[in-house]
Amino acid sequence: MSIGPTVRRMLGPVEAPISSAYRSMFINVGQLGEAMTALPFGSRVLEVGVGDGMIASQLTTRRLDVTVLGIDLAENPGSLFEGDATRAQFRTVSTSDLLAEKPEPFDAIVIADVLHHVPPAIRPSLLSDVSALLADDGVLLVKETVVVSSPGYWMGKFSDRYITGDRNVSFLREDDLHQLISDNVPGLVASGRSTIKPWKTNLLLVWRRSGS
Numbered sequence: 541m542s543i544g545p546t547v548r549r550m551l552g553p554v555e556a557p558i559s560s561a562y563r564s565m566f567i568n569v570g571q572l573g574e575a576m577t578a579l580p581f582g583s584r585v586l587e588v589g590v591g592d593g594m595i596a597s598q599l600t601t602r603r604l605d606v607t608v609l610g611i612d613l614a615e616n617p618g619s620l621f622e623g624d625a626t627r628a629q630f631r632t633v634s635t636s637d638l639l640a641e642k643p644e645p646f647d648a649i650v651i652a653d654v655l656h657h658v659p660p661a662i663r664p665s666l667l668s669d670v671s672a673l674l675a676d677d678g679v680l681l682v683k684e685t686v687v688v689s690s691p692g693y694w695m696g697k698f699s700d701r702y703i704t705g706d707r708n709v710s711f712l713r714e715d716d717l718h719q720l721i722s723d724n725v726p727g728l729v730a731s732g733r734s735t736i737k738p739w740k741t742n743l744l745l746v747w748r749r750s751g752s
């Protein structure tokens with residue numbers, strides 16, 4: 541969850557602590573970072589829909605060998621990144637334009653709270669780009685706010701619609717998320733599932749691509 545751009549502009553220098561406090565009502569970012577780095581993966585990480593860079597901060601702080609490329613369609617991605625800036629790069633570029641640059645495949649790809657902002661008709665092409673960008677033995681980490689009966693889900697939905705201002709958010713059930721990923725990113729083996737405090741709507745799914 542993130543606060544909307546208008547509120548951000550008004551906050552100025554206190555944006556970072558207020559964003560962090562606001563976000564803590566929805567998710568324990570430290571626990572998410574810990575869960576994301578529990579499974580080993582190589583050092584080249586792509587984060588799709590990196591937003592303000594809070595998750596990229598977690599990854600680079602917890603894994604001192606990791607470099608993160610954070611991409612987003614929005615301007616100024618990574619604006620609240622904290623950590624070793626030599627190991628993080630942020631770009632406004634789509635997955636398809638990044639793919640056209642033919643980068644070396646990534647050891648891990650993170651997609652955190654992005655899919656519910658992507659129109660359902662476009663999700664397959666986004667994930668097909670992700671599939672092409674992921675190494676043969678790469679790890680895919682997807683954090684989503686899934687549909688469950690929980691105050692956290694309703695809070696997240698309200699925040700996305702009325703604070704972030706995306707009236708078109710469309711959330712997935714866990715089964716549908718599994719299906720969406722397996723339909724569009726072949727060769728994955730489920731390797732982890734955790735829910736992140738304080739709400740059971742915060743689901744992290746991890747897959748490793750089997751090179752064989």
Ligand SMILES: C[S@@+](CC[C@H](N)C(=O)[O-])C[C@H]1O[C@@H](n2cnc3c(N)ncnc32)[C@H](O)[C@@H]1O
Pocket residue numbers: 541542588589590591592593594595611612613614634635651652653654657658666
């Ligand atoms: C709720 S924010 C999550 C940011 C970050 N992943 C985090 O968890 O802190 C969702 C982000 O996804 C981005 N986004 C939406 N559709 C996208 C797409 N097709 N490709 C890349 N980024 C996208 C939005 O611009 C926004 O920054």
